[in-house]
Amino acid sequence: MGRLQGKAAIVTGGASGFGAGIVDVFAREGASILIADLNGGAAEAQAGAVGAAGGKASALAVDVTRWADNDAMVAECLSRFGRFDILVANAGLGQRPCALEDMTDEAYDRQFDVNVRGVFYNCKAAIPHFRSRGSGNIVVTASGIALRPRPNLVVYGATKGAVLNLAKGLAVELAGEGIRVNALCPGPGDTPMLAEFMGGTDTPEGREAFRANLPLGKLIRPEDMGEAALFLADDAASSRLTGIALPVDSGRTV
Ligand SMILES: NC(=O)c1ccc[n+]([C@@H]2O[C@H](COP(=O)([O-])OP(=O)(O)OC[C@H]3O[C@@H](n4cnc5c(N)ncnc54)[C@H](O)[C@@H]3O)[C@@H](O)[C@H]2O)c1
Numbered sequence: 001m002g003r004l005q006g007k008a009a010i011v012t013g014g015a016s017g018f019g020a021g022i023v024d025v026f027a028r029e030g031a032s033i034l035i036a037d038l039n040g041g042a043a044e045a046q047a048g049a050v051g052a053a054g055g056k057a058s059a060l061a062v063d064v065t066r067w068a069d070n071d072a073m074v075a076e077c078l079s080r081f082g083r084f085d086i087l088v089a090n091a092g093l094g095q096r097p098c099a100l101e102d103m104t105d106e107a108y109d110r111q112f113d114v115n116v117r118g119v120f121y122n123c124k125a126a127i128p129h130f131r132s133r134g135s136g137n138i139v140v141t142a143s144g145i146a147l148r149p150r151p152n153l154v155v156y157g158a159t160k161g162a163v164l165n166l167a168k169g170l171a172v173e174l175a176g177e178g179i180r181v182n183a184l185c186p187g188p189g190d191t192p193m194l195a196e197f198m199g200g201t202d203t204p205e206g207r208e209a210f211r212a213n214l215p216l217g218k219l220i221r222p223e224d225m226g227e228a229a230l231f232l233a234d235d236a237a238s239s240r241l242t243g244i245a246l247p248v249d250s251g252r253t254v
Contacts, residue, residue: 002030003234008081010034013091015042017191021222022229027055032081036062036073064091064118070125086233089122090141094196095156103155115159136179139232140167144187144249171243180242182232187249189220215251
């Protein structure tokens with residue numbers, strides 16, 4: 001029997017990269033998944049792939065920065081699967097490296113809107129349901145940069161620091177309600193976002209530069225994030241863990 005058998009999860013940003021890896025692992029373990037992503041077409045394709053592999057997933061076009069979409073996302077999970085157990089707040093926006101003074105107001109606002117307001121809205125929409133049933137599990141994708149700030153990515157880093165603090169504070173706020181909240185802190189990932197961190201183009205030299213800074217010498221794969229999210233979402237494995245920041249980073253933050 002799968003470790004998430006009978007559970008229903010929402011994975012934001014589940015159409016690509018780390019989110020898709022989390023969707024695949026959760027489906028393998030028996031969860032029903034709502035893939036909530038800005039890219040509705042890619043979310044449909046990912047749901048189709050899960051179905052073809054024998055899993056259960058459906059897709060919804062969601063902009064996490066819009067409150068109404070978050071409300072609709074929880075309603076859709078409940079009406080589609082009859083339950084909602086796990087929220088993975090994973091959708092995010094990368095940043096092209098630049099000096100702080102070169103960051104525009106628009107880029108700053110977009111970073112905070114998607115990376116912080118999005119997670120705030122995801123949680124705000126999920127918590128009333130979790131509180132009413134006396135259980136729930138929230139996994140937030142922060143970043144290794146929240147633990148080890150880097151130059152030329154300071155606004156992105158600030159959003160991830162904010163999200164990590166949000167997850168930790170929320171963990172204590174909800175601890176008495178049977179709701180756990182934990183954060184994943186991935187290092188550089190083998191996902192489409194990596195190109196953004198390379199300045200817009202994914203090159204072998206750029207990848208090598210990232211790899212060279214990793215003690216294990218390996219970029220983080222979507223399935224690595226899937227297995228880490230599974231550990232945090234599986235009460236049998238991690239019922240005494242809340243408010244933790246789990247690095248999934250090939251040793252980068254050591
Ligand atoms: N890739 C890395 O190196 C890396 C490292 C550390 C942390 N992260 C974090 O991991 C998470 C996933 O990143 P990824 O590498 O898989 O990126 P990705 O670009 O492959 O996937 C991100 C997904 O989020 C969706 N998305 C973006 N804005 C959205 C919005 N407003 N509403 C709903 N969906 C939206 C995109 O459509 C996309 O499907 C992000 O939070 C990112 O900040 C990534």
